[in-house]
Amino acid sequence: MAQPSVVSQDGMLLAVLADEDTITGFLLAGVGNVDLRKKKNYLVVDSKTSPRAIEAAFKEFTSRDDIAVILISQQVAGQIRHIIEAHNKPIPAVLEIPSKDCPYDPSQDSLLTRVKHIAGFN
Amino acid sequence: MSTQNRLPVVPTVTVLTMMKARLVGATKGHALLKKKADALTMRFRQLLKEIIDAKENLGSTMKGSFFAYTEAQYAAGDNIKHTIMDNVDTAVVKVRGDLDNVAGVKIPKFESFVLPGETKMDLTGLGRGGQQLQSCRKAYLSAVELLVQLANLQTAFLTLDEALKVTNRRVNALENVVKPKLENTISYIKAELDELEREEFFRLKKVQKNKQKRTAADMAQAAQIAEAAAANGGDLQLPPFPGPGVQPPASSSLLYNKEDDLLF
């Protein structure tokens, strides 16, 4: 059983990987954080961003211990599906969100398919 | 068969007692684990429903947030996103962590909170569109709240899933491996002991037979002597001996023999 790591009490961050418009909304809400070393907790993914860069960012976010939740847009998640499938730690929680340009498609969500599978299977 | 699915033990009565105690323990543990698994499954089921609900809900909430952003963009102009991007400093929306306990499984629990105080974003869109920006901000804050809730459910789901798997594995192991093994061992020991007992019985019988034979021989001898004596004197009366195939009298049964090394 995976032992949940200790969650720090002074607040952890949310990380966002999505397209520009989606991120802007979250930044407006105040999710964004740029630390002293100019490290951001979000990555703007556009058509020019390579899957490799997304992968690197995702791995960095999962390895950082001050991030509790990673929000990733479905479109972006589709590009690095295998890594998301491989990620099975409870913290940080990886959450797929719809992006602005394409409406939410529940069948694409790897977690939801798993949930539905279990729910339907049982 | 019994040689594979049993513990390698010496079939003695002490071991049998031990095995029996272990079986009782295993049964109890199985019941407890079963209970835990049921509790977890119940919670898990509930969770599944909540996750599905929340995920479907997420679509509409996010849609609302995106639309609020569109409204803001409509009112404040396209450039507003660069302003927002450039004004990012430290996060004001953070996640507080906590641990929740479900049937002994520790589940991390998140809760989003907004740091109090003025933000730099407050004056964004002062010239135009500020109101829409604020309403967009609120929409996104509620979206973040929902997302964190969902993250909660998801983490709980993953942890519980893991815990449930482990518990179920244990239950199944107890039920299908440990308990049969113990039972097999017990029945093996019992069988062995029975075997031993039967051997003993046979041996005893043999001994008794020999004893009786000898007694009969002795008696015959004595009778001869007595006959000889009766013939000589006729004072000794003995019952007639039934012969060699006749059972010994009931009083001579093994059951009435109290022997120390026999258990029953």
Added chain:
Amino acid sequence: MADLTHPVMWFYIPVTIAWVCFLISVGSPSRFIDYDWLWFLFRNMSPYFWAALGVALAVGMSILGAAWGIFITGSSLVGAAIRVPRITSKNLISVIFCEAVAIYGVIVAIILQTKIERVEPVNGVFDKYAMASGYSIFGSGVTCGFANLVCGMCVGIVGSSCALSDAQNSTLFVKILVVEIFGSALGLFGVIIGIIMSGGVKWSA
């Protein structure tokens, strides 16, 4: 306050200055305006000077008006036609109206020019017939010239609006054309009066 750099001021300011200078300096120093001296001055001016000036003004002012009008119309027409090329041939009519103004001027100038006859001054002075003829031709030229100048600008401005409106909405063309026709009629008034005025020209008794 009126803007001193405005083009209209370029007209008013020199005229005012010239007029003041004229009022002050004409005639003897003892009088503000010496009418005897003015009479002498005008009596000795050749009627041919007035006649030639009339002809020149008739054609010059008309052409100035026509050119101005064509230019006002033309620049709008060219700009509007970039997007809506269909208006070009129709709106050439505005240009033609302006052009007509120039033709009026030329016609009147030719008519006036044919009226000029050769008379000799007696003792260096032309008789009253010759003088009257000179002034008639001058007046007729000025009437025609200024009428056509203003008419040309009027047609030009309306034509410019016509081109722009036609580009927006083709049904407006005919309506504005009516306005434009009335505008271009103004020039004709000047021409008619000019011709009538020059009709009475008689250089000698």
Added chain:
Amino acid sequence: MYGFEMMSFNIKDGFLEAIVRGHRTGLLTVADYNNLAQCETLDDIKLNLTSTDYSQYLANEASPIYTATIVEKCTQKLVNDWNYMRSQADETLATFMDYCTYGHMIDNVVLIVTGTLHERDVQELLDKCHPLGMFDSIATLAVAQNMRELYRLVLVDTPLAPYFSENLTHEDLDEMNIEIMRNTLYKAYLDDFAAYCRKLGGTTAEIMGDLLAFETDRRALNITLNSIGTELTREDRKKLYSNFGLLYPHGHNELAMAEDFDQIRSAMEKVPAYSGIFSKLGYGESQMLDKLLYEEEVKKCVDCYEQQFHYGVFYAYMKMREQEIRNIMWISECVAQDQKGRISDGIVYLF
């Protein structure tokens, strides 16, 4: 000398005026918007737009098309038209057209200044700038190392220099909230623009006076509305209002004191021109206000095409085109996000 520009205007600006009127005919009509509102996908919208003036800008776009691309291409159209006219323009008109774009220029300079503060990549920043607000030396701003240098460069290299030098010191760049800085500059710009239009005189002064008064009053209204409940004090708020407009000066005093929407409303309703707008609003609601103000602006812009021989048409064209781009953005977003029920909420029709 009101009226005499009829004779002299076309000497230099007749051609461009006709061109800008031609562009104005190219703006989408109610029928076009109705067609767009029927679209089911962004590709449909693209297809519909290719039958308008935007055809050559959108025709070659590959098929998964996004709202951002559509908006970008539409803006490109405006920018190309504008630059074409700007390069043909005579000095006075050119200055006027430059003034029209200073609003975007302020946004760009502010963007670069903040970007430089956060040490962002110059090229990235330049890509984000609004193309109408570009000027030759904008890139030099980004080479600045510190605030003092940046301030000096801003003063040397931007056409906005007077607004900076008169209203801000180099310490302000460092300390002032970026939004207050932006609005201070904007106020100075509007004052300057209005003064320039007054200097031009004639129909231009009359019409631009009207348009700019509306613009400045709208700003004052928005600033008041958006600063309620923030750290902005009344005095600071008042400093951001321009020194002209229908509200100046008494309305500004009232606005500066206003603490909620109804107070703003009572201040605005004293001006007859705005009481009509507010009478369309129910009490207490302010969400519709933006659209009503946009509508009023478009109405004024359309009205100014009723007069000839003035520069207002250029300003109005820019404003209307921008509104149209906003409309297109709204429609595409509604279509993309499947919110078709709300399409009509955001379109401001030309009429």
